[in-house]
Amino acid sequence: MTNNVTSVPAAPSDLAREHFAAEFTFEADCWDVHDAMSGEPGFVLLDVRSPALFEKGHVPGAINMPHGKIIRSKMAKWPQETLFVTYCAGPHCNGAARGALRLAELGRPVKIMAGGVTGWLDEGFELATGPE
Numbered sequence: 001m002t003n004n005v006t007s008v009p010a011a012p013s014d015l016a017r018e019h020f021a022a023e024f025t026f027e028a029d030c031w032d033v034h035d036a037m038s039g040e041p042g043f044v045l046l047d048v049r050s051p052a053l054f055e056k057g058h059v060p061g062a063i064n065m066p067h068g069k070i071i072r073s074k075m076a077k078w079p080q081e082t083l084f085v086t087y088c089a090g091p092h093c094n095g096a097a098r099g100a101l102r103l104a105e106l107g108r109p110v111k112i113m114a115g116g117v118t119g120w121l122d123e124g125f126e127l128a129t130g131p132e
Contacts, residue, residue, distance in 0.1 A: 025111075026111055026112065027111050027112045027113070027114045028085060028111050028112075028113055028114070029113070029114050029115065029119070030113060030114070030115050030119040030120045030122075030123045030125065031123055033045065033059070033085060033087075033113050034120075034123065034125050037059070037060065037061045041061070042083065043082070043083040043084060043085050043111075044063060044078060044082055044083070044084050044085070045059060045061055045062040045063065045084075045085050045087070045113070046062065046063055046064075046065050046070075046084055046085065046086045046087070046099060047059065047062040047063065047064050047065070047087060047088075048065060048066055048067040048070070048086050048087070048088050048095045048096060048098065048099035049064070049066065049088055049089060049093075049095060049117075050066055051064055051066070051131075053089070054131075054132075055129065055130055055131055056129065057117065057127035057128070057129055058117075058127060058128055058129075059087065059113075059117070059120055059125075059127065059128070060126070060127075060128040062087070062128075063132060064131075064132060065099075067086070067088075067095050067098040067099035067102055070099055070102040070103060070106070071102075071106075072106055075103070075106055075108060080107065080108070081109065082108070082109070083109045083110070083111070084100075084103050084108055084109065084110045084111075085110070085111050085112065085113050086099035086100050086103070086110065086111075086112050086113070087112065087113035087115075087116045087117065087120075088116045088117070089116050089117050089118065090115060090116040090117055090118025090119060091114075091115060091116070091118060091119070092118075093116060095116075096112040096113065096116060097112060099112075100112050
């Protein structure tokens with residue numbers, strides 16, 4: 001029986017493997033970020049939402065830097081090889097991708113935290129409140 005799922009065949013396994021493996025070079029999930037933040041994470045976590053939303057609730061240890069404020073002069077305080085992980089409100093928001101694009105344009109290593117605040121809460125993790 002043909003339907004919208006089966007009418008287009010799945011990619012060959014070698015192409016699927018390459019595709020899905022590549023996703024890990026672009027994103028991390030909330031669980032892995034949470035786990036990393038309990039020690040020395042090896043990255044800077046950027047909340048790219050507005051300061052008002054950040055104060056209402058953010059991932060503990062995150063720095064607030066709205067994506068429009070990601071500019072070379074502000075990033076100069078971190079070594080060029082510093083990995084950044086951006087997040088926003090959640091899957092319905094493209095702020096994390098906007099921030100990641102700005103960082104990539106500055107030649108910075110970057111990933112997004114898939115799921116954003118929505119994903120963080122879905123995992124049962126707490127948010128911090130107030131300014132940094």
